[in-house]
Amino acid sequence: MTKPMWALLAGSAFFISVIQAQAPVPPATLNQLMRGTLYPESNVVFAAQDVNPADVPRAKDPNMATDLLTSSFGKWEAVENSALAIAEVATLLTVPGRKCANGVDVPVQNADWIRFAGQMRDAGMAAYAAAQAKNQDKIIDTTDLLAKACQSCHSRYRDRRGGERCK
């Protein structure tokens, strides 16, 4: 084989390994993703049903606050950002290669899974608009949508006996 031929082969092998490195296995199981992202984010949005975020006082040290509503990016801005985060996580729910806690692949190939994730994205975007408008009545409409989006998927894929989750 001529020298340029070798160089070409070595080059394409390198290229292929770079492509593979771009699709790493998602770090979290689905359960960890839910607990680490959607659970805290939706609590911030749901809190705005009962408490006007504008009235939530800043924490003593807002930069260190673990309650986002009292943080440096608090009040209605915290609701905006959490609603957007929910919409963003909808995409993470459709990434292939993630496992559920029981070792079953997240069923991203199922049409209803993709639809449930899409409903959650839409509910997140509706909550974002309501937070931008600083409108508690609108927030209450959108938290209905959001709760339904979580529940539809949970009753189909989560709230089933033992090994049946995610199937």
Ligand code: HEC
């Ligand atoms: C597309 C489907 C889907 C959507 C949408 C969804 N979830 Fe989940 N969720 C699941 C599944 C499936 C599990 C179980 C995961 C596992 O066992 O690995 C789960 C687990 C959880 C858990 C962990 C429960 C436990 O027992 O530890 C929480 C908390 C959670 N979801 C919150 C939410 C919230 C809040 C929303 C809406 C903002 C939401 N989820 C939207 C499918 C979904």
